[in-house]
Amino acid sequence: MMPASPLLPAGLPPVDPQSAAHSQLVENHLLECLTASPQGRLSFEEWMAQALYAPGLGYYAAGNTKFGADLPTGDFTTAPEMTPLFGQVLARQVAQILKMTGTNTVLEFGAGTGALAASLIPALQELGIDIRYQILEVSADLSARQAERLAPWAQSVEWLDTLPDAFEGCVVANEVLDAMPVTLFRWNEAGHLMELGVQARPEGSPPFEWEEQPANADLRSVIENRMPALPGYRSEVNLQAEAWVRQLGGWLKNGAALLIDYGFPQREYYHPQRLTGTLMCHFRHHSHDQPLVLAGIQDITAHVDFTAMADAALEGGLDVLGYTNQARFLLNAGLPSLLQAAMTGPQTSNMPAQLSAVQKLVSEAEMGELFKVLAVGRGVEPPLLGFIQGDRRGAL
Ligand SMILES: C[S@@+](CC[C@H](N)C(=O)[O-])C[C@H]1O[C@@H](n2cnc3c(N)ncnc32)[C@H](O)[C@@H]1O
Structure with missing residues (x-):
């Protein structure tokens, strides 16, 4: 019907x-x-x-x-909005990719409110990287919000209007593919x-x-x-997302892209029991x-077919470097030690909120299994840190 x-x-x-x-x-x-x-x-x-x-x-x-979680105006929340630990863990993987490529440039797509950049940039600086952070954002409103939020790192951040002709470094896109029509x-x-x-x-x-x-x-x-x-x-x-990944193969000359989103491999995506697909709308935390x-006042989104994304990367001449769920990726990339450090560090007052956020990020019943991380790239040799255990490329 x-x-x-x-x-x-x-x-x-x-x-x-x-x-x-x-x-x-x-x-x-x-x-x-x-x-x-x-x-x-x-x-x-x-x-x-x-x-x-x-x-x-x-x-x-x-x-x-x-x-943001705040009602009455927020509609949904994302991992970097929930806790800076998400960006701090991701920084470890980004740092490894930058080291492998001998570069210091990160290009984030669809940076939302700037929450991920606001945790990634200082975390990368703490790892000793003189970071050059680029953002490509299609929304003028969100670009303005990002500029305000990232003012403390203004020297390191720039906004691009178009795709680069040639890029070397690490590309990051959290919950961007799911927002493409x-x-x-x-x-x-x-x-x-x-x-x-x-x-x-x-x-x-x-x-x-x-x-x-x-x-x-x-x-x-x-x-x-x-x-x-x-x-x-x-x-x-999602033909637009597939074209976007294929196009990545044209301009990502040396480095890797970390594509993080909710979704599954094609077999599961088009499972005969998934009779009405995955299209969802979000309004004030109601789905x-x-x-x-x-x-215009609700989000519209669809889950990501990661097999299609991996195929598009291969068609664009890129290698598929790793695929796993978010929980496994975060654990591999160092979440336990960063959490331990946060618990014993000076700012323990908001620890209950941090712990609850981390629980959501890794719990199988919440974001830990539904969200996946796909790494694609060129000139980078696996294994990447986040995929050291539980790499599921074979399932794509
Ligand atoms: C669901 S939000 C995620 C925001 C942020 N990455 C986060 O995790 O909080 C989707 C973001 O992707 C942006 N976006 C959608 N399509 C895009 C494209 N083709 N290129 C760059 N940004 C895009 C939107 O404007 C928005 O900032």
Whole structure:
């Protein structure tokens, strides 16, 4: 079945008047995009790109809070927002890569509020590295927040507007691939592959509804290679993220990229029981599966198919250097000793909060197993520190 008409999911917290007014502006923008598009439809990928990134309007491009555990304004939180220990452990892996490549440059994609940089930079400096930290961020609002947060290290940080032609060093992207717009597909009851899109609905709120078209030959060939036809099955494919990783092979001349996100290998991604895919929305710490509501004021995200990312890296001429879950990566890279040092150090007053955050990062029931780390690169010889035990490249 096509997804049902979008309705506000039950149990969502009320939308404050300011957010409602902003969402109205985003809805108007999306309606204009629909009016201007051929046949009055947008593919879901185009619709998601506008809902998240339309300049000054989209969820990531406008000035809403987004990150953080604080209600009533935060929608979700990420590992570096939870504890600086995440960045401090990651620093050990980054330092090893910088040493192997003989460079001092880190390039972080999608740096959010700057939380990861604010823990990575001092941790790398403490390891004796004269760090040069670059950020490539698509949201002007978030770039401004990053500049404010990273003011203490202003000498070491610069923002890039475009991909470098050639890069040597370590690339980091935490929860960036999951925020790239996805293509939605469905095997209809006759076993034909359909691509889902969005059209204006004549009346009602929200003013959008689902529509579908037969998938074009390119999409069919991608999906038919990854799963059998399963009538009624709906899922997504992140062609933009795959293109991004493939492109990495063109400009990452010497070094490695650490791609950290929630997701799984392809077999699990397109498991016959995962009937409605992984697309999720986050609003004020409530998760639901209705992307067409709350336009511009909720996060929309999909899990990452790590097999597709590894294949894209190979197609781009990169090596796959390691793949494991977040818990194993953090334990391998030195979490126990850093935690021990934090517990005996001078600032033990917020230790209960730190311990609870670390528990979330490594617990199998929370982020420890669902989140994975994939390392790809060129000119770097494994084993990398974070994958010394429990490397699961064979599962991809
Ligand atoms: C879920 S947030 C994660 C933020 C941060 N990395 C963290 O862990 O807290 C996604 C981030 O990726 C950025 N982003 C999405 N697509 C991007 C792209 N193609 N290049 C650079 N940044 C991107 C968003 O603007 C946002 O900063």
